[in-house]
Amino acid sequence: MKYESEVEVPEIGAVGLARFAWRQLTSMRTALILLLLLGVASIPGSLIPQRAQNPMAVRQYFIDSPGLAIWIERFSGFTVYSSPWFSAIYILLFISLIGCVLPRTLEHARSMRSQPPPTPRNLSRMESFQEFAVIGGELEIAKKWFRNNHFRVRLDHQSISAEKGYLRESGNLLFHLSLILILIGVSVGSLFGLRGEAIINKGERFISVPTSYDTLSFGKLMDEDSIQPFTIEVLDFVAKYDPITNAPQDYTATVRVTEGGTDIPVVKQLKVNEPLTFGNTRVYLQANGYSPIVTVRDSTGQVALQGPITFLPQDGNLRSIGSIKVPDAIPQVGFVASFLPTYARSAEAGGISVFPEALDPRLLFSIWEGDLGLDSGIPQSVYRIDTSKMKRIGLDSLSPGETFSYPEGSITFETFVPWINLQIVDDPGKSYALYGAIAAILGLLASLFGRRRRIWIKVTSSGVVEVAGLAKNGAPGLAAEINLLASHLRREI
Secondary structure, eight states, X not given: OOOOOOOOOOOOHHHHHXXXXXXXXXXXXXXXXXXXXXXXXXXXXXXXXXXXXXXXXXXXXXXXXXXXXXHHHHTTGXXXXXXXXXXXXXXXXXXXXXXXXXXXXXXXXXXXXXXXXXXXXXXXXXXEEEEEEOOSOHHHHHHHHHHHTTOEEEEETTEXXXXXXXXXXHHHHHHHHHHHHHHHHHHHXXXXXXXXXXXXXXXXXXXXXXXXXXXEEEOTTOOXXXXXXXXXXXXXXXXXXXXXXXXXXXXXXXXXXXETTOOOOEEEEEETTBOEEETTEEEEEXXXXXXXXXXXXXXXXXXXXXXXXXXXXXXXXXXEEXXXXXTTSSSOEEEEEEEXXXXXXXXXXXXXXXXXXXXXXXXXXXXXXXXXXXXXXXXXXXXXXXXXXXXXXXXXXXXXXXXXEXXXXXXXXXXXXXXXXXXXXXXXXXXXXXXXXXXXXXXHHHHHHOOOEEEEEEEOTTSEEEXXXXXXXXXXXXXXXXXXXXXXXXXXX
């Protein structure tokens, strides 16, 4: 005997496949997985310096670990939050949350407007079941008690259904809707935001044009024409430190501000947590340091370089490093230097700074002669010099007003000025993210403390009052609430 069995599998088709993919994407399980992936994907952004927040640290990373930095750059490790793979995760999460939460929200809204379910036939199977003999008027007493305790009531023949505690589900939905709002805020900031930094010496002026920024990054739908016009001139900067711990106590920058569209300058004070506001743009005081003012002369006595040179702080006492490059000298000369605000000598580390204020400033430097590599076409740090192809011709330290001469010229340490680092931010999505975060906290609290439960009371034809309830998600307190209701019905309270 020959048996043949054939199973015909129906073709799903493009529509069916799309429907299946949509159901999988909009499931709560997928949303939770994507939320977890988003958290894991954010870890590299916390461990690796990001170009938008700290470009100088990124440059230093390439100097210290060039091989590793190249691989990190290939995987967008220095631009995690704008990388394609990170964007793909939060876009999928955004779609998943919308497809998952919105139908539940509509269903929850309908259930809040509907009546409680009718009383079950067999209340003895429900939680905290109680029964006692009829005294009279139990339904009226129960109805009044339910109203006073904010229950939604449904009246049936010889029975009452009551329900409350929708706050729990409402809070859960509010939490997930808030996540959508936060993602919208992140997206708006990424598309229409602006972030830049600029170092300004005391006495200098910053004009909000692209060429004045040290670093500048635009949102994907932003351009140079979207920059808020303003001008900031640094009149003074005062930093106060604790004389015992050296910890900073206060940073105050006095600036003269001119907004776009007006020619009237206004003197304002800029502090760490008190930014300046120009429309939607905020200007923050982010960091500070010192810029030694030097004069470099060539062998003929002509000035080859003069002015302030920005140095980067390396520790809490503002020990700062920098480079002084003199490309116009023949041959080219470079100074690898350190600025010490309050000079001291250490047997282990040599010259150090023991206090952030400039109480005993000193400029330490070594002089290098040769090709600075400025014509190579390779980007270089303005704070360091590649001395691998140069020869050291001098080493010394200077106090303000002192001069050091060498065969090819001289260098004079004139004085110094403080500098401040301004962070300019235009993030139109931050308000959405803030409101979303607040709503998420409120929703989480509501879902944690809300208790949804149902209580039924029925008067049977045999003269027995039956009371029972049901607590969703095992919420506590149902038994105590039924006991209280039963006591009212028995006239014990």
